Amino acid sequence: MTTDPGLWAVPIAVLGGAIRVSTPFLFVSLGECLTERSGRINLGLEGTLILGAMSGYGLSYLTGSATVGVLGAALVGLVYGLLHGWLCRFKGVNDIAVGISMMLLGMGIAFYFGKPFIQPTAPRLPSIPFGWWSDSPQLQAALQVNVLFLIGIALAVFLAWMLRSTRIGLTIRVVGDSTQSARALAIRPDRVRLWATAAGGALAGIGGAYLSLYYPGSWNEGISSGQGLMAVALVIFARWNPINCLWAALLFGGAGALGPALQSVGISEGYYLFYAAPYVLTLGILIATSSTERAVIGAPGELNITK
Amino acid sequence: MGKGSRLLPALETALWPLMALIAGGLVFSLFLLVQGKSPVEFFALIWRAGFSTAFSWQNTLSRVSPLLFAGLCVAIPARLGLMVIGGEGAIVLGGLAAAVTGAQVALWPTAAGFAAMALSAVCIGAIWIGLVGLLRVRRGVNETIASLLMAYIASALFNHLVESVFRDPASLNKPSTLPLVDTLRVGMMPGLQAHWGVLAGIVACIAAWALIDRTRLGFAARITGDNMRAAQVQGFNVAGLIVGFTALAGGLAGLAGFYEVAAVHGSANASLISGVGYTGILVAFLARHNPLAIVPVAILLAGFEASSGLIQRRMDLPDATILVFEGCVFLIVLLSETVQGRMPALWLALKGPSR
Numbered sequence: 301m302t303t304d305p306g307l308w309a310v311p312i313a314v315l316g317g318a319i320r321v322s323t324p325f326l327f328v329s330l331g332e333c334l335t336e337r338s339g340r341i342n343l344g345l346e347g348t349l350i351l352g353a354m355s356g357y358g359l360s361y362l363t364g365s366a367t368v369g370v371l372g373a374a375l376v377g378l379v380y381g382l383l384h385g386w387l388c389r390f391k392g393v394n395d396i397a398v399g400i401s402m403m404l405l406g407m408g409i410a411f412y413f414g415k416p417f418i419q420p421t422a423p424r425l426p427s428i429p430f431g432w433w434s435d436s437p438q439l440q441a442a443l444q445v446n447v448l449f450l451i452g453i454a455l456a457v458f459l460a461w462m463l464r465s466t467r468i469g470l471t472i473r474v475v476g477d478s479t480q481s482a483r484a485l486a487i488r489p490d491r492v493r494l495w496a497t498a499a500g501g502a503l504a505g506i507g508g509a510y511l512s513l514y515y516p517g518s519w520n521e522g523i524s525s526g527q528g529l530m531a532v533a534l535v536i537f538a539r540w541n542p543i544n545c546l547w548a549a550l551l552f553g554g555a556g557a558l559g560p561a562l563q564s565v566g567i568s569e570g571y572y573l574f575y576a577a578p579y580v581l582t583l584g585i586l587i588a589t590s591s592t593e594r595a596v597i598g599a600p601g602e603l604n605i606t607k
Numbered sequence: 608m609g610k611g612s613r614l615l616p617a618l619e620t621a622l623w624p625l626m627a628l629i630a631g632g633l634v635f636s637l638f639l640l641v642q643g644k645s646p647v648e649f650f651a652l653i654w655r656a657g658f659s660t661a662f663s664w665q666n667t668l669s670r671v672s673p674l675l676f677a678g679l680c681v682a683i684p685a686r687l688g689l690m691v692i693g694g695e696g697a698i699v700l701g702g703l704a705a706a707v708t709g710a711q712v713a714l715w716p717t718a719a720g721f722a723a724m725a726l727s728a729v730c731i732g733a734i735w736i737g738l739v740g741l742l743r744v745r746r747g748v749n750e751t752i753a754s755l756l757m758a759y760i761a762s763a764l765f766n767h768l769v770e771s772v773f774r775d776p777a778s779l780n781k782p783s784t785l786p787l788v789d790t791l792r793v794g795m796m797p798g799l800q801a802h803w804g805v806l807a808g809i810v811a812c813i814a815a816w817a818l819i820d821r822t823r824l825g826f827a828a829r830i831t832g833d834n835m836r837a838a839q840v841q842g843f844n845v846a847g848l849i850v851g852f853t854a855l856a857g858g859l860a861g862l863a864g865f866y867e868v869a870a871v872h873g874s875a876n877a878s879l880i881s882g883v884g885y886t887g888i889l890v891a892f893l894a895r896h897n898p899l900a901i902v903p904v905a906i907l908l909a910g911f912e913a914s915s916g917l918i919q920r921r922m923d924l925p926d927a928t929i930l931v932f933e934g935c936v937f938l939i940v941l942l943s944e945t946v947q948g949r950m951p952a953l954w955l956a957l958k959g960p961s962r
């Protein structure tokens with residue numbers, strides 16, 4: 301592997317890309333997973349992702365610390381999630397419609413405040429070189445892993461444990477499966493959903509900060525093109541299971557990395573079509589996993605996405 | 608109760624979105640005040656650039672056409688209870704179809720050429736959004752997510768085709784399709800700086816209203832929107848309605864693409880991906896999915912967008928200012944749903960028990 305890897309560069313680049321590209325998918329889908337387990341959909345996470353990307357980059361530039369950027373993005377995502385959760389408490393307000401409006405508003409706010417940050421260079425997040433043992437520069441590049449990816453894996457395991465074995469997890473699941481039973485157990489469904497949406501928003505904000513502070517690693521108005529939305533669909537595919545979210549995110553990351561990987565070995569023909577691969581994959585998965593006869597297996601009972 | 612009970616809901620329908628609009632404006636004013644900007648100046652500039660003079664009306668009207676069609680693309684499926692938000696995809700592909708067809712039919716008689724262009728735009732749009740309806744009917748795929756994914760796919764497909772198969776070799780910096788010949792350009796309406804697409808959009812709104820509110824088909828659609836199960840029990844062909852109405856919505860969005868290419872851009876290029884399909888979502892929600900109300904709402908939002916340039920220059924605000932304003936209005940409109948439909952109850956309560 302010391303010489304030119306030739307076409308091997310493609311799978312290596314896809315592997316590296318899968319790790320790099322999957323991280324925002326992972327965070328958004330874990331956040332959405334938590335929100336949806338409480339019985340509510342937040343389609344606005346696309347807006348949260350962009351807002352997180354902007355605020356993370358802006359804060360990193362202003363404070364000189366990428367860590368502050370990530371934490372700030374999480375806070376912004378949390379507040380934005382609280383807004384969604386609060387709006388949905390009102391009778392007759394549809395969570396999907398609110399999500400659409402918050403998607404548009406989030407983009408608007410991010411572009412509004414993000415204008416001054418398009419030019420300057422902010423400190424980025426560092427990465428850990430896991431490819432030190434190899435001589436191949438391609439493999440070394442592929443195994444540059446950001447610490448957020450590792451945190452994401454740990455978070456997936458933690459959320460799976462939390463939902464399965466803790467009191468908080470049980471509360472979220474009860475609220476998600478039946479508002480009536482939750483009330484009977486003296487749980488306040490709106491409050492649980494409010495905080496599940498807020499926590500989901502915070503995770504999506506971190507995912508956004510990853511986009512602007514690590515990969516692609518700059519802030520511009522085209523930073524996210526539907527990753528937030530794809531992550532929502534990905535949760536359905538993952539059957540509302542955080543561990544499955546991890547595998548699904550890697551799969552999506554790989555699909556998203558296909559175009560750039562092929563381009564890196566000089567195949568630029570149909571670049572835009574490869575760029576569309578994750579969307580096509582998402583749609584294909586949605587078609588394969590949805591059904592008209594029954595609610596999707598494992599779906600929280602109160603979720604109105606599958607009805 | 609007589610007249611009052613029938614008039615009141617109608618009045619309420621018109622009143623709440625208007626109040627929501629004002630409330631959204633107030634929230635946005637707060638947003639401006641926090642930054643030390645004057646909301647008074649902001650709204651004065653919207654008035655000046657969008658509505659005050661004949662010239663500003665021209666500017667506003669020139670932007671109305673795609674908003675009318677994009678609004679219909681959201682409103683028509685919404686009456687069936689479907690939230691289709693990917694009209695942008697049908698607009699983009701419809702525009703491409705019109706441009707490509709236009710290059711083929713350059714030597715045809717003008718009327719036939721226009722018909723071929725418009726038809727291909729309508730067909731591709733109808734297929735694109737109709738597919739969303741079909742997926743919903745056949746596989747139970749969530750139409751909101753599917754339509755938005757399809758919009759992203761449409762943009763990628765559009766970019767790919769414009770930069771490869773259909774690229775005009777003469778377009779160097781900005782890949783475009785072959786420019787349309789002059790005879791296949793849609794002109795301005797007499798005495799106005801607005802092209803015929805505006806009139807076509809208004810006619811489409813009236814026709815959509817007639818279809819939904821005045822025909823048996825529309826009645827079935829409204830029942831389906833209120834309660835899908837009940838419509839099925841009644842024996843309505845719910846699947847057919849869903850596919851038909853989404854295809855109709857997509858066809859209209861495709862027509863928006865046709866007018867954008869034939870009247871504005873002259874060829875299909877990246878300018879076509881402008882996000883107007885997403886503004887159409889707000890148009891439809893503000894109009895409460897009533898096709899007739901789409902006309903004034905689209906004009907209002909076109910005026911907002913027309914004033915964007917002046918607001919940027921005069922107030923030193925970024926171009927996303929209008930986006931934030933529209934987002935605020937959108938949120939408040941949705942929030943106002945919670946108080947809607949309660950006015951008759953309030954009315955009855957005020958009159959006291961009348962039985």
